[in-house]
Amino acid sequence: MAYPLARMQEFMLHHYSNDHQKMGVYHGQESFDIYDDNLSLTAFKKALEMLVHKHPTLRTVFITSNGKPVCQVVKKNLKFSINEQDISNIKSDEQENYIDEVVKQDRQNLFNVENPYEPLFRLWLFQKAKNRFEFLMSIHHAITDGWSSIEFLNQLYDLYSALKKQEEITVLPTANVYKEFVALEKEIISSPDASNFWKLHLINYTYKPLKPISASVNQVETVAEEYHFDSEIIAGLRELCRKLKVSPKAIFLSTYVDLIATVIKENIVSVGVISNGRTEKLSDPFAALGLFWNIVPLCQPIIRDKNVQIKNVQESLINIEPYVRYPLLKILSDQQEIELFFATFNFVNFHNDKNNFEHLGLKVHRIRLHDKFNFPLNYAVSMESVSANASIHVEYDQMYFSSQDIRSMLQNYLEILKNTINGG
Template sequence: MEHIKTIIKKARDKNVVLYLKDGALAYSAEAGAFTAELKSLVINNKAEIIAYLKGENDADERLDIAPFSLLDEGEVTQFEGRYEDAYPMSALQKGMVFHTQLDDFSGVYHDIMAEHIKCEWHPEFFQRALTSCLKHHPILRTRLAVDLKRPMQMVHENVSLPLVVEDIRHLSTEEQSKYLADWTEKTKTYKFDWENDSLFQVSIFLRTDVSFEFVINFHHAILDGWSRAIFSMELYAKYSQLLAGGELVEEGSDWTFRDYIALEQEVIKNPEATEFFKTLLSDAPTSQLTAFEQAGLNGSLIEHKRQSEICYEPITELSAELIALAKNLGVSVQSVYFSAHLKVLSFLSGQANASSCITVNGRPESAASEKGLGLYLNSLPFSLEVGGKSWRELINSVAKQLTQIMDYRRYPMMVVQQDTGKDFSDITFNYTHFHVYKGLASEQNTNFEVLSSTVFEQTNFDFHVDVSRVPDTDEVKLFFKFNPDKFDPTWIEQVGKYYKLTLQHMLADLDRANNQCLLLDKAEQTEFAALNDTAR
């Protein structure tokens, strides 16, 4: 069945998720990602793919793990009998908790997502729907023991319903907006009691007789963005089903995240992963934006507590052309935008090589794993010689290396940095396309209307580029999330122009050498050269 695994992996690399629905083969994909070549492969091997996804041949990704089996003897004695299960925290979970505490609970990795929903409010039905979600997803019943020699996560069999309902219908629309903004400002600095508190809460604010504000606030260590989207859609679907007079079919616990932890523990011991990253990053630059950092009043860089965000709107107008370009090249949209990211970094640093961390998904490849909740992300260092490659060569090189990295996608960045002795944590890139919203909404006809939404999320990175594809419109937006104590917002806006010019050059002539495409006028070139000479 190796050829079937290869097909599924090829699909995943193009952001095409193959899964079973009512026993039939189904898929979710970005527009244009499911190319004719890939579709032909899937159709010609349909029966074997279905058999594989049913679990007949995927023992390496579908793990049969007994409760407490990821613990040593002493840990079993400590946790068994008190919890439904316990297993180690992932490296990324530990890192997120560390930075939350380092920044004194200022909001780093405390995510708050709010949606104003037009829908009937029925408290009993909503409580039943939320209770069903908690039973199905162990991560929503998880607490953390962060101070142990080996930090652990413990799954409770039963927890109090993490739901708060508040009626603010007596307030005017403007007063409601202010009330919710003040609530968010206060909530994001909440100090988690990791071992005793719920790390996840739903808040409902009744705004009118036919609408309410649905807010989930949680620590990022338990949910990634895709999981948060899956949870919202599942909760909406269950609630909608009850409103329509239906009954819920209770499901067993989904232990996909426990499988992920086991797979991470396994890859950490893999010497091939160690050597892969040592080779990949041997010439990787680690200082690329130093020349553009601004100093504090005392002449030293200020340790930041907050992160600023700029959405560079002008790049959105190129969305359709760039999606079409990715389709024509047979690569993911992520590869196109990440290529531009590396080009801009090479340009800013004046170095032929560019390096950046990129967020990757490490979900186990097993049936319905895309619907399991947890933190399945990893941020992996990536390095490539940009040099004089044509745009086509650059994009294809990036796509190829991304495929290679996926073989070790669960190898923790913390371990990579220990292996190489280099710090890659200052620059990161993330591409998101939560097409789950569009796909599940159309499948389940939930009768929910989202009137507005707001998001608060903050990381510890100094320079983070977030490329986000909007599910309903396929517009691609570019966000810069940065440390304002290190980078001036005016400079960030200028960097946005470099990204746009880079992408425009790609579209204009794929076979032109990227280093022949100027991103500066003559005056800027002189100033820029002097700045980089000083930095060296």
């Protein structure tokens, strides 16, 4: 089954192949420490095989011509291997160092996108002890997103649990929902309404590129900062949401807009907002795996009254919603620009995140995460649906920011947020 690429896939593949600094741009890696009293690596491997058979996106490859992708193909059968290593005979800190080295080498070993026989993912199982192993998945971002990652893990652990109990399971290939997503994108690209909306949205905005602080960076390590919001901030945030009748996303995003304004010293700011494309127009939007999102420029003037600004951001989010599937590449070409922002914002609130596999007898703990964009600055705010715990993950490019810059900016972000919450 061959069909066109989504524009965001084209965008990611371009930046993946032009990652001259070898930073692992759009080369996703995630690893989990898994403890199970009744461990069966055979059942775990079987569950992985079943999921590759089930999900078209995991059997997707790109057909290229002169180094450029021309279409994507879902293969009926895709040969892949599970790299299994027993490292139980070495000390725990040496185990971590060993896996760190595997992760680093994997990131430097790019997926060969031009080879239609090579999967766009790699899997490892490191046995750490009798009842404990680490599962590492490395995957090209052009075939996956954050929601997919959680959905994949949910299905993996459920299948693993059923296989251990020797239940009869039949897993059939699912419909290719991503093909529907690409068709919907084609539809919105041909919409004059969508094109005109973005032209109007950006009418008063002129992009000024960020100047690098360094000519090049020898980067292999993941460069990121993480911060967990305390309960006082969360309580204040929820109270402000009620008072202003806005979403937490609007408050976090308005704060980010303020932060970027202090960096560029401008009073009109554009940030790239990650938009979810899992719409009810798709036949099975939530169980499907694939890259179901886009990045759109949210342009916002800075005003003194922060409550009004937050309401304006909320209104902007509502206004852009019908047009968030209009591809970034198309917005850029319509504006005759190469870039429209250097900073992205992602509000992550996945209600499919069970985050508790104790009922399956598993103790699962994520250890490693590499999720690198090509943009200089990327803030992802995660909010858990049930507990409302929130954290912020900052990923950045050392060509533009030092680690000191990033820590200082994160501190500034928190101060702006606290002042807004406290009515300062």
